[in-house]
Amino acid sequence: MSDELCIQASDFDSLKAHLLGAAEERCAILFASQSKRSDGQIRFLVREVDYPTEAEYSRQGELEAELKPALVARVSKHAKINGLSLIFVHTHPGDRPPIFSPVDDRGELVLSDFLKSRLGSGENASLVMSNGGVRARILGQHDELRVVVVGRRRAVVFEPGLDGPSTSDMFDRQVRAFGAAGQQRLADTRVAIVGLGGTGSIAAQQLVHLGVRRFILIDPDIIEVTNLNRVVGATAQDVGAPKVAVAARYIRSFSPDAEIATWQGDVVHDVTARTMIDADLILLCTDSHGSRSVVQQVAYQHLIPCIDMGSTITQSDSQITGIFGRVQLLSPGLPCLWCSALLDAEQVRRDMMNESERRLDPYIPGSREPAPSVVSLNGTVVSLAVSMLLGVVAGAPFDATHLIYNGQASSLRSVRGEARSTCFICSRDGALAWGSNRQLLTRRD
Numbered sequence: 001m002s003d004e005l006c007i008q009a010s011d012f013d014s015l016k017a018h019l020l021g022a023a024e025e026r027c028a029i030l031f032a033s034q035s036k037r038s039d040g041q042i043r044f045l046v047r048e049v050d051y052p053t054e055a056e057y058s059r060q061g062e063l064e065a066e067l068k069p070a071l072v073a074r075v076s077k078h079a080k081i082n083g084l085s086l087i088f089v090h091t092h093p094g095d096r097p098p099i100f101s102p103v104d105d106r107g108e109l110v111l112s113d114f115l116k117s118r119l120g121s122g123e124n125a126s127l128v129m130s131n132g133g134v135r136a137r138i139l140g141q142h143d144e145l146r147v148v149v150v151g152r153r154r155a156v157v158f159e160p161g162l163d164g165p166s167t168s169d170m171f172d173r174q175v176r177a178f179g180a181a182g183q184q185r186l187a188d189t190r191v192a193i194v195g196l197g198g199t200g201s202i203a204a205q206q207l208v209h210l211g212v213r214r215f216i217l218i219d220p221d222i223i224e225v226t227n228l229n230r231v232v233g234a235t236a237q238d239v240g241a242p243k244v245a246v247a248a249r250y251i252r253s254f255s256p257d258a259e260i261a262t263w264q265g266d267v268v269h270d271v272t273a274r275t276m277i278d279a280d281l282i283l284l285c286t287d288s289h290g291s292r293s294v295v296q297q298v299a300y301q302h303l304i305p306c307i308d309m310g311s312t313i314t315q316s317d318s319q320i321t322g323i324f325g326r327v328q329l330l331s332p333g334l335p336c337l338w339c340s341a342l343l344d345a346e347q348v349r350r351d352m353m354n355e356s357e358r359r360l361d362p363y364i365p366g367s368r369e370p371a372p373s374v375v376s377l378n379g380t381v382v383s384l385a386v387s388m389l390l391g392v393v394a395g396a397p398f399d400a401t402h403l404i405y406n407g408q409a410s411s412l413r414s415v416r417g418e419a420r421s422t423c424f425i426c427s428r429d430g431a432l433a434w435g436s437n438r439q440l441l442t443r444r445d
């Protein structure tokens with residue numbers, strides 16, 4: 001599994017706008033954290049983009065550009081102070097997918113020796129871009145990096161071992177049809193489903209039928225008699241079995257070769273939360289405020305798009321007063337659940353308590369009434385979420401990022417929110433793109 005370079009869509013658009021189309025070759029410096037997966041794979045997550053000034057180039061021609069030592073000293077100091085890796089970006093002329101040149105090879109060796117002396121042994125990278133695409137590798141080596149752009153879509157713009165993507169793939173993702181390429185993306189994308197209850201169990205079924213083949217299934221619970229009306233795939237014989245095992249059995253019955261990792265645990269715990277870092281996309285199918293706050297932090301901090309979904313039936317005097325469903329994409333550039341006023345800080349605080357803290361806390365109410373849940377409403381919400389996933393992964397033209405379903409009115413509404421520029425989760429001042437460089441706000445008991 002090759003390592004990965006992950007760039008937020010707004011940064012990728014900025015790079016294209018600043019660097020391409022100029023007569024002379026240009027450069028940029030990216031500062032990246034690292035996200036470390038359980039199999040040792042490293043993902044470089046771009047946090048900041050720096051454009052050298054004219055005065056910081058020592059040479060700048062049509063076919064080459066060279067940066068002054070003072071610039072290299074400046075950016076390596078910034079990287080060292082913040083514990084970040086450096087990624088050197090330069091352009092090549094023309095419309096063909098770029099290839100590193102012998103000049104690039106020699107320059108990188110010098111640069112990489114210098115950085116080793118300045119920054120120690122941490123890996124750095126380089127990226128070359130033209131009008132025809134991009135290519136990236138570990139600095140001074142031939143190990144190429146997958147390049148993934150994450151925002152409203154998750155687009156793989158360079159895959160090592162394959163020819164670079166065509167211009168239309170890279171620059172016209174919006175219009176790319178959900179065809180053979182989209183199908184391959186579905187098979188390649190590792191999807192974590194957090195919560196295998198009323199919504200997650202349906203999501204697992206839809207995904208395997210669509211051709212998703214790599215799963216991480218996370219849920220602490222076992223099947224209970226009261227779940228049987230809505231956990232699809234579960235039978236009376238499954239009472240007492242882990243929900244993740246029931247979902248895995250369904251996936252295998254349809255796709256015996258599927259790659260399935262199951263984890264029976266609650267994502268509010270650090271060891272469970274970290275299993276999500278192995279995913280390329282997360283479906284958030286739990287309803288506790290604590291679990292949703294942890295999952296969305298993983299999504300923004302590790303640049304893994306996440307689709308949150310839920311349904312609510314409100315009642316008064318045993319009369320139904322409202323039937324609602326919600327589906328929301330949580331990804332760089334889009335507001336998080338805090339910015340959308342969809343998390344309650346007090347409930348998050350309680351969900352994050354360990355058992356002894358819980359006993360001492362005077363504000364814990366009695367166990368909550370089980371929320372009403374109906375399989376048909378869950379099915380509606382999951383179908384909307386899975387269609388949104390097709391947009392994110394396969395480029396299908398599902399453009400909404402936040403949907404509200406009103407069952408009584410039979411209406412579906414696309415809503416748009418604003419991310420707060422100083423949010424502690426989804427902004428650059430917050431957890432965004434810090435990867436494994438920072439801890440998660442989780443329970444460690």
Ligand SMILES: [Zn+2]
Nearest residue numbers: 090101104128
């Ligand atoms: Zn070059």
Ligand SMILES: [Zn+2]
Nearest residue numbers: 336339423426
């Ligand atoms: Zn936010």
